[in-house]
Amino acid sequence: MTALSSILNQLHTVTTGPIRGSHKIYSSPKDFPDMAVPFREIPLAASSGEAPVRVYDTSGPYTDPDITINITKGLTPLRSSWLKKRQFQNETSPRMVKPEDNSFVSEDQLIPACPAPHTVLTGEGAKLITQYEFAKAGLITEEMIYVAHRENLGRAQTGAVTRNGEGIPSFITPEFVRDEIAAGRAIIPANINHPELEPVIIGKNFLVKINANIGNSAITSSVADEIDKMVWAIRWGADTIMDLSTGRNIHNIRDWLIRNAPVPVGTVPLYQALEKVEGDPFRLTWELFRDTLIEQAEQGVDYFTIHAGVRLHHVPLTAKRVTGIVSRGGSIMASWCLHHHRESFLYEHFDEICDIMRRYDVSFSLGDGLRPGSIADANDEAQFAELETLGELTTVAHERGCQVMIEGPGHVPMDKIKYNMEKQQKECGEAPFYTLGPLTTDIAPGYDHITSAIGAAMIGWFGTAMLCYVTPKEHLGLPDRHDVKVGVITYRIAAHAADLAKGHPSAKLRDDALSRARFDFRWEDQFHLALDPDTAYAYHDETLPKEKHKTVHFCSMCGPKFCSMRISQDLRADAQRLAGLEQKKKEFQEAGDKLYVPTDIENTPAE
């Protein structure tokens, strides 16, 4: 057995401490003094006379210098007291870990389970379990109060508001959250077995969220790498992570991740099921899959991608495609269906899947197994046939009390993106859309974070609730730490551009603060307000590294003489001086002098 100490030795790369130029704060919703909602606050130079800028914070306790991180103990289970009140039971006979859960790995290769304490809860017998059920019953949960405060960035109801998009109120109330969840328009993925979670809401009338995929593959990566990537991804702004591990030790790696994850964790249970049958899709069975769902639900996974929309009769629709089926889950299920010439067991047992997921409040992420993998295949019959099935399944899942979001493409040229959003909303009763990009061209492997950010920003504006990131390594290899950061920052850009275009009340505050800092040559304020202060500093320092360069009124792009901002500032000063002269002239004129010929100088700008 791999010694625990060796894992811990590898964990030296987990990054803790504040993001440069900011610090963690906590704020409590009115009447809930015990609820501490995290934010990040960026103080500005005293010369600005401006209040600190508060921003959304996904980074969890890792950026709080007052908290000592100990991976073996896991994070503090902040939801425990909320969950305690909900009549859930300790599972008296939790599922035992089986050899196949870690791909039959030999003793000497086995990564030990995370020693953090974990008592399995079950909703069996409870009348209301899921956030959807509470919302439908008219009840506001602590999670709803938490996310409302979080979405408002702690603003008081009377606080600064810019303007509103359609459907987005100036101020998010817990009642509004409840209403959106009850309507199926939003979800809070929050397994009752993930008490360490800081809840997040996903829905079109909230801030656009992003997901980062991590996970080992059979080729590369270890548990230390994956925990490091998770902490790194949320540091830079990932709202959720998906553990897409497909290698060995898959159960135990997930254990470490969830006990240390302050964000919702999603998985594709089919991947682990396939590992259990040693990669042979034809050997998959409903019983094996069912057991895997329970295994992962008990661990605390918050949402499952379920490819139940890939039906037998959809498979022939992909025959003429340029890139066939590019979803792993989709291709596995299609192979199974075709080989056995049977309807998908996920579709046939969908009711049972709902009942299992309801029992722990695992949210559905209905997978788009037939998403287009190339521009040529976008918006084709296969894609939309599956989407119509997903609409049908959404109704079933809601009827059985589950929270649901819908996965979307993929590769789509710009002119075909809007239709994807409209069709998804129509077919799936406005359930949140969760898209991968989409990539707007196929010709830039190595830059697919960019080809896809274009599509992601657009579809986010049109109403997609969560954007799954794409890294520069897409199509080429497993992303490393640097790729994860680039992917996350790129997707924060796309999500924020979408929030701005939707007119989210709090989005523009940060842009305006940064632009004022830029115009005032408060370089450090500008860097601290950036999505990635470290890179902004580094780039600036490449040509102007000295401390005094942080206050000069130019940069190396234009140099001192050609800085438009400097000239523009001088211009304002000049205008003020001229306005002063004009004022003197007026006073003189009013005193009787008639020598001056009036000009239109009163049109000159004044601050």
Place this chain on the structure above:
Amino acid sequence: MTALSSILNQLHTVTTGPIRGSHKIYSSPKDFPDMAVPFREIPLAASSGEAPVRVYDTSGPYTDPDITINITKGLTPLRSSWLKKRQFQNETSPRMVKPEDNSFVSEDQLIPACPAPHTVLTGEGAKLITQYEFAKAGLITEEMIYVAHRENLGRAQTGAVTRNGEGIPSFITPEFVRDEIAAGRAIIPANINHPELEPVIIGKNFLVKINANIGNSAITSSVADEIDKMVWAIRWGADTIMDLSTGRNIHNIRDWLIRNAPVPVGTVPLYQALEKVEGDPFRLTWELFRDTLIEQAEQGVDYFTIHAGVRLHHVPLTAKRVTGIVSRGGSIMASWCLHHHRESFLYEHFDEICDIMRRYDVSFSLGDGLRPGSIADANDEAQFAELETLGELTTVAHERGCQVMIEGPGHVPMDKIKYNMEKQQKECGEAPFYTLGPLTTDIAPGYDHITSAIGAAMIGWFGTAMLCYVTPKEHLGLPDRHDVKVGVITYRIAAHAADLAKGHPSAKLRDDALSRARFDFRWEDQFHLALDPDTAYAYHDETLPKEKHKTVHFCSMCGPKFCSMRISQDLRADAQRLAGLEQKKKEFQEAGDKLYVPTDIENTPAE
């Protein structure tokens, strides 16, 4: 004086030779066997059975191994024979280089002029000079024939066509080019003093073009760096370059650039004029500016940014802005107007500017001096007041025979982009729009190639003809070689995504070829078809470096068991096998057997 040899010693970084996995070819339009239009051809693996893919090529002779590059001799003047026929005269008294042209630099700091031969031509006395005048007169120039062939990628009229966007024909004829230029909807920037140019067309019914800004600043960079950046930028796909130098030796650096530039070169003559008055905008005069125009026109600059739309009465409109005036040219002119309390000399002398530019066929790029520099200032009164003036000036310039394009913003949230395009087209009679980004959020310094690629792709789709790149260093410093490449590739992505969305007939061919290669695991074909083969190789090699990994049916992202494409291929094979069984069954049934129960297996896919 800096020795010529020292400059040449520094030029070792100019990159020559083919782009990996492709080679240069030349193709001649029908009936013009002497005209050699360059393309790049990417051969595919024999196993594919596919023809080589031909792509647009901006890289000039630098990627042709049969041409020996000698920077001191300049490029071959391929347009000379065309120009000879047009009644232009050798200028008998060309303007002499003056000390202020190189910022009064001392003898020991002076970079020598490029020794390549250059005879100054003037259109004085010729009846038709500009491409606009030829087009209006119903005459097709060699430049028009050249760009038509170039836009078609050498396709014959009967060649492969996918689908058409509004206004874009399946096949570009020289007559169509003439028609678009005569309507003012397109331009071919081609100074009669830039015979080394490979002509390019810029207009909404053609492929979307991109520009890369280079140029030294007072702080950093040298002539060797700038030539290197130019060659590097066109290697990766810049259709034009702008020399925005503002430091010393500005005249002579430009000399080296133009004599070695196969792409149109644009400048902002105001920058050099300001250098001549040692950076004091108040000392600028019409006479000085006029002299600078002639200086640069004689050198062969193909388009001038002229900020004639910034008028005295516009200046007060910027007073309440968050970021004032962010265009260098705009801020210089606004300062001048306000200080002297006079109308802009560019506006007052616009007729004369037109006459000078017509004489050499220098195209107008009417500058947007009041473009918004922040999300807060987008689409404001100042921006649109200037745009209306630009519309007025477009009419004047057309009346005086000049080619015109219009510069656009800047920083614009996604929901306000489309209106920019519509207003520009309306105000400026469909003259080509040439935009910087726009950046869709202010909060990501260090990643503004991405914030702006989102806006660039969208506005390109809506009709913008040329996109000015933004590099990762925007707002932070002068871009280096790596930044230039990242900026160019990012903007090639945006332009190509726009071409796809517009339905340009040749755009999708490359996507489809790459996607087929991807699905077939022809890794090297995939890399060669990429915008940046070197990066695609490097990323793939990070985890799978061996030669055999270029043929395996998986990558390190998913590993062998989880490769959806591999599974999808197996599925097709399985389907074929099953279809074969079905065929046998059918034959058996037709032979009389009734034991089999019919299934819907005939729906399974077949290749």
